Structure formats: C-alpha cells, structure tokens
Amino acid sequence: MHETGYAKINLALHVRRRREDGYHELETLFAFVDAGDKLTARVAERNALTVVGEFAPQLADPFGNIVAQALAKLPRSQGLGLTLEKNLPVAAGLGGGSADAGAVFRIFEALHGLPDDWRGRAAKLGADVPACVESKMCLGNGTGTELSSVVNDLEDTPVLLVNPRVPLATGPVFAGWDGQDRGPLPNGPALRIAAEGRNDLEAPAIGLVPEIATVLEALEGTGPTLARMSGSGATCFALYSDPEARREAAARLAADHPDWWQMSGKLRP
Template identity: 65%
Template sequence: MTLRETAYAKINLALHVRRRREDGYHELETLFAFVDAGDRLVAETCDADRVTVTGEFAGALTDPFDNIVARALSALQHPDGLCVTLEKNLPVAAGLGGGSADAGAVFRMMREAYGLPDNWRERSAKLGADVPACVDSTMHIGRGVGEERVEVENDMAGMAVLLVNPRVPLATGPVFKAWDGKDRGALPEGSARQIAREGRNDLRLPAISLCPIIADVLDALDQTDPWMSEMSGSGATCFALYEDIGQRDRAAETIARLEPEWWQMVGQLR
C-alpha cells in the first residue's frame, strides 16, 4: 500500500490577537486559508513506523525520529508499520504551519487507509493548536488559540498566491512576547474577501521589530500590485494574492530577479 498527500501551506488572511491568557497562550481570531502546495508525504507499509526527511529544508529537522510526523503516527493506532518519506519544501519557523500541515497530512493518509477514531480532533490538538485545522485544510475562522472552528463563506478559492520568505527563521514565542498587549478589535464579519480586506495581522509589527527584513519583503510584494499582501502567522513568510495567475507569475519572476536568495512558492487558494 502506498499513500500520498500534500501538506498544504497554511496562511492567515487576518490574525487578530485579543488578549494574553493566564496559561501563557493568547486568545486569537484568525481567518485560516490553505494553499494547494507545500510539503509532500509518501507512506508505504513496512515492518515498523519510520520517518525519512528529504527536500530543501530537511536539515532544519534535526531529529526525524521525534518530529511531528512521527508523533502523528504514534497518536493514531494502525495495524501496519508505515515508512513515511517527508519532502520538506516549506521553510521551518516561517508562519506557514509547516509542522502542523505535515501532521494534518498524516491524519488524512490514515483516514484514507484505516479511518479515524471519533476523538481524532482531540488527538490532533495535542500535537499543536493548528493541527486540527490542518487536517481538513479548508478555509475557516479559528478562535481561542486557533482550535475553535467557525465556517465562513469562501469566495476566494482559486485566487493565485505567491509566498515569499527571506530565509530567516522566526520562532513564534518571541513574536507573541513582543506583542504590545493592545486589543485592537474583533475580526470583521462577512465573507472571506471582506474579512481579508478589512482585517489585519497584529503580529506584523512585533515580527518586524525582531526581523526587519520582513518589511522589505512586504514592500517588494506591494510593488507587484497584488489584490492584497500580508505577513502570514508570526512570520517571516509573507504572501500576496492575485486575481490573475499570469500577474502572480510575473510578480514571482520580478522578485526572483531582484532578490534571488529569497525562497518563494506559488499556488492557489483551496
């Protein structure tokens, strides 16, 4: 048996931080969206669970036996051993939910092969707050620490996406710590387009204070006349959305010419 899945890159079209909680986490309101590109996973039955990591960013995962893919396999009972090859195409500590997306892809592969237990959401949440969202990988509003799911009208499916990262890792914890603690208001109401247009990312300025090159990435994206551009999650990856794939591809070519060292990926919103 061979199973194949894409770990879809997660982006936050809006991210409102409402308050710090006593447990150290933060109350959030966010519009999750997913790109039809990301890491790739291939699983084959074998004598015992094993994880092999390949790809451009494999070196960032220093212990493949204790990464989130291995923990996702352990979280679900299955009758066969699975040898999983993870092609790590997404940068690590980049605001794209890469590890959570990898775990979500494991859950989808297990669902296809064996089905999932009724409490799969609870099991996935123990791996990370974003993991339940990444199992379905469909656009929705997340609340709480991101685990509470609210449906939203997805009038953005198919929009062209350009992801750009300056190849600077940025850990989530310090960015949240640098947030000034001010509640700037709730997520707007309406369709996804309305929320994305009227929303904001409250972590953008804290992230730029720690990683100033993010401002350069956003400026470069803004020069390509996108429908919108923003930093994703806690950074340092930024994204631009376009109504036209050709415009996106021209933007990608321009940025690659001006900043050849920056990482980028193209896709469309799911």
C-alpha cells in the same frame, strides 16, 4: 499513498488577549495553498520516517518531528513508512509542521478511518493541526483550535508566498505583542475579512526580523490585491487578480531578490 502538507496562511490574525494559561486568545482566518510539502506512505512492519528536500537539514531530529509524533497519536496494528519531502521553510509562519501532521491524519483516515476524538488528538500536537487536517478555509478562535465555517469567495485566487530565509520562532513574536486589543475580525465572507482584517503579529515580528518589512514592501510593489505577513512570520503572501499577474510578480522578485524563497499556488476551497 501520496499526500500534500498544504501551506497554511493566515489571511487575517487578530490577537485579543493574553490568557492566564500563557496562551493567547486569537481570531484568525485560515486559508490553504494548493502546494507544500509532499508525503509518501507505505505499509511497514514499524513506523519509520525519512526526510528529504530543500529544508530537510533544518529537521535534525526526525524522531522528534511532528510527523513522527502524529504517527504516535494514531495507534494501529501495522506501521507506516513515511518519506517527507520538505519543501516549506521551517519556523516560517506557514504551519509546515502542522500541515505535515495534518497530511498524516488524512493518510490514516484513508487507510483506517479517524477515531471520533481525532480533533483532540490533533490539538495536542499544535494549535494549527486541527485546521490543517482538513486544510479547508475556516475561522479559528480560542488558541486556533475552535473552528467554524466561512463563505469562501477567494477559492482559486492566485497566491505568492515569499520568505527571506530567516527562521522566526513563534514564542518571541507573541512575547513581543503589545497587549493591545484592536478589535475582532470583521463579519462577512472571506474577501471582506481579509481586506478589512490585519495581522497583529506583524509589528513584533518585524522588530525581530526587519527583512519582513522589506518583503512586504517588495510584494506591495507588484500590485497585489492584498499583501500581508502570515502567522508569526517570517513568510509573507500576496493575492493577485489573475495567474499572469502572479507570474510577473514572482519573476520580478526572483530577479530582484534571488536569495529569497518563494512558492506559487492557488487558494484551496
């Protein structure tokens, strides 16, 4: 079986408050790109995981990988042998690990069906994992695990992902948030929420990795309909009116910044 760990982006991410449990109260618009990591699965005597691809060296401990943890959350009588082609950068604001765990859940669903409590099992792996299991545009509240539907008027929108190849851990970015509540997500369909929303983690992320500001400036210079940082960074995204505009932008950035990572795709339903 083959599955894709679809890259997750936050079209908007509003941080409302710090909670007493140490987490943050969030409001976010999750979207997913039709590209990402690739997983291949086969029935095996016992669970096994092989990691290949450009960013495989950044996953030094495959047994501590969230993919292996996802397998452990879904007990069954037979094992699964998984090969993970790691195409998404690690610690990049794309939910790469969560996306991979989501793909494992979908593989399990196709083979055995998911247990009724799958959302709780997924949430124990990470706040983004429940959204990544379905990999459909949705709203996230609480820590990001409380999901609701949204009118998706951005389906098939061309998108370009760019990362300066600087890993950025989530914890320090949240710790750098200034604690100011700048208000809730706008109401309406996805386009309005994205256009009128913001990412409250951009400022603290740029404070830690100034290259993010350079990436955003470069993306803005390509004439997108929207450019913003995703999640806690350091990956940024740009939405375009048509595929040709995205192709031109990708070519321009590749020429001007050959050291940056990039990936092109479209927004999923």
